[in-house]
Amino acid sequence: MASLGEFEFIDQFLKAQAARGQPFYRHPQALGIGDDAALLPPLAANEQVAMASDMLIEGRHYLSQVDPRALGHKVLAVNLSDIAAMGARPLGFTLSAGLRDIRPDWMERFLDGLLSLARDAACPLIGGDTTAVPADAPEVFSVAILGAVPLGEALRRDGLQPEDDLWISGHLGDAAYAVSRNAEDPKLNWPQPRIELGMRLRGIASAAIDISDGLQSEIMHLCQGARNRDVAPKTLKAVLNWESLPMGPSVTASIASTALSQADAICIAITGGDEYELLFGAPQRERAAIRSIGAALGLALTRIGHVESGRDGPQIDWVNTAGQPIPAQWQQRISGGGFRHF
Numbered sequence: 001m002a003s004l005g006e007f008e009f010i011d012q013f014l015k016a017q018a019a020r021g022q023p024f025y026r027h028p029q030a031l032g033i034g035d036d037a038a039l040l041p042p043l044a045a046n047e048q049v050a051m052a053s054d055m056l057i058e059g060r061h062y063l064s065q066v067d068p069r070a071l072g073h074k075v076l077a078v079n080l081s082d083i084a085a086m087g088a089r090p091l092g093f094t095l096s097a098g099l100r101d102i103r104p105d106w107m108e109r110f111l112d113g114l115l116s117l118a119r120d121a122a123c124p125l126i127g128g129d130t131t132a133v134p135a136d137a138p139e140v141f142s143v144a145i146l147g148a149v150p151l152g153e154a155l156r157r158d159g160l161q162p163e164d165d166l167w168i169s170g171h172l173g174d175a176a177y178a179v180s181r182n183a184e185d186p187k188l189n190w191p192q193p194r195i196e197l198g199m200r201l202r203g204i205a206s207a208a209i210d211i212s213d214g215l216q217s218e219i220m221h222l223c224q225g226a227r228n229r230d231v232a233p234k235t236l237k238a239v240l241n242w243e244s245l246p247m248g249p250s251v252t253a254s255i256a257s258t259a260l261s262q263a264d265a266i267c268i269a270i271t272g273g274d275e276y277e278l279l280f281g282a283p284q285r286e287r288a289a290i291r292s293i294g295a296a297l298g299l300a301l302t303r304i305g306h307v308e309s310g311r312d313g314p315q316i317d318w319v320n321t322a323g324q325p326i327p328a329q330w331q332q333r334i335s336g337g338g339f340r341h342f
Contacts, residue, residue: 020115022124024092032092038126040091043148049091050147050154052082058138063182068106070189071141072113078212079145080121080193081276085210087155087202088147090123090195098133098140121195155201155208155280157225160236164206164281164307167290169194169299172215173265174248176272185250191276197301200293201280208280214271215245216316216334218279223307223314237315240305242326245269266326267333270318281307 024030024041031039043049056075058064076093083090095114118125123145133139170192178185194210201208207225209218223236247255247269254260260268282290287303294301318326318334325331 020119022119023122024124024126032124032126033128038092038094040126040146046151047148048151048154050083050086050088050149051144052079052086052147053142053144054079054082055140055142057140060138067113067184067189068109069113070184072110072115073117073190074113075141075143076114076117076121076123076145077191077193078276079143080117080123080195081191081210081212083145083147084193084195084198085155085208085278086147086149087153087198087205087208088149089199090121091146091148092124092126093118093143093145095125095128096142096144097128097130098137099130100133100135100137100139102130121193150202153202155198155205157207157209157222158229159205159207160222160226160234160281160307161206161283162234162236162307162309163284165284165287165303166219166238166240166279166281166305166307167301167303168211168215168246168277168279169197169294169301170275170277171246171248171300172211172269172275172277173251173272175274176214176268177248177251177254177260179272179274180268187248187250188274191274193276194278194299196297197278197293197299200297201278201282201290204286204289204293205280205282208278211273211275211277211279213273215275215279216270219316220314222279222281223310223316227314235310235313237308237310237317238305239308239317239319241321242266242270242318242330243320244302244304246300246302263327263330263333267330270334 025032027041029039030041056062062071079093080090174185175188178188207222209221211218219238223238226234226236247265251260251265251268255262255265290301
């Protein structure tokens with residue numbers, strides 16, 4: 001292990017595996033791993049680049065004993081989710097890693113998870129960097145990802161409008177519940193970025209965001225984005241039905257077994273992070289189109305509320321189906337929002 005340095009790691013682990021099955025590497029003008037910088041194939045006419053970056057830090061975002069394959073998958077998945085939220089198609093990504101040492105068996109499994117998702121998403125690994133960190137320091141993985149979207153058609157946070165419906169994909173709560181129990185769960189360990197959904201929502205959704213830090217936080221981001229937009233800023237209030245939230249199978253089973261109360265489940269679904277579902281707003285006239293998209297993708301798309309004009313800054317009102325406010329003791333628990341990075 002000690003004799004395996006950066007360049008041997010690149011040659012032995014990355015070059016051949018990264019190129020396997022990726023059309024990117026067959027383009028005559030494309031250049032991936034091994035030079036000072038990558039060269040992307042030309043974009044289609046009237047496309048623009050979308051870029052995002054995210055990092056996962058040992059002890060902060062994942063536990064040291066996590067399955068390396070799941071970690072490799074998640075390192076890329078959380079970045080693909082950002083691209084999906086913009087309605088972009090993936091182009092490629094770079095991976096930078098701060099490692100205590102290079103452990104061949106562990107790294108093979110990590111790359112298996114990472115590059116399997118890269119092939120499925122048609123998003124090749126095209127470069128990056130590795131460096132050593134002190135023996136007592138946490139390891140760090142950082143991805144920078146590129147996507148392409150038709151000019152002017154990107155889904156953005158600042159497009160929400162009064163009377164828009166609010167929708168989410170998939171289900172909520174399982175990832176955060178697993179974290180609270182120090183347990184594994186497919187939603188936590190193997191999140192599925194909603195790339196195809198994002199692309200299909202172009203021209204339909206007015207605004208979108210991925211749910212990484214918790215539903216409450218992301219809704220506030222959408223409302224704040226509309227307030228901060230340069231053209232025709234709006235003060236918005238989101239009115240949301242907590243009874244309509246689609247609970248994940250682990251949370252649902254725990255409620256049924258009384259291991260989890262309804263109040264706990266609702267609060268987890270509202271504030272829990274690591275969902276990597278899409279939250280989006282859309283005009284009411286698009287309801288049939290959105291349901292058709294969900295059916296075509298075999299993906300649950302749930303309308304959880306609507307947007308109204310506000311007065312005193314962005315606001316979120318949680319009510320039940322009858323329009324009654326969420327219980328005060330629940331409100332206190334959700335008022336802090338979701339995951340905080342600092």
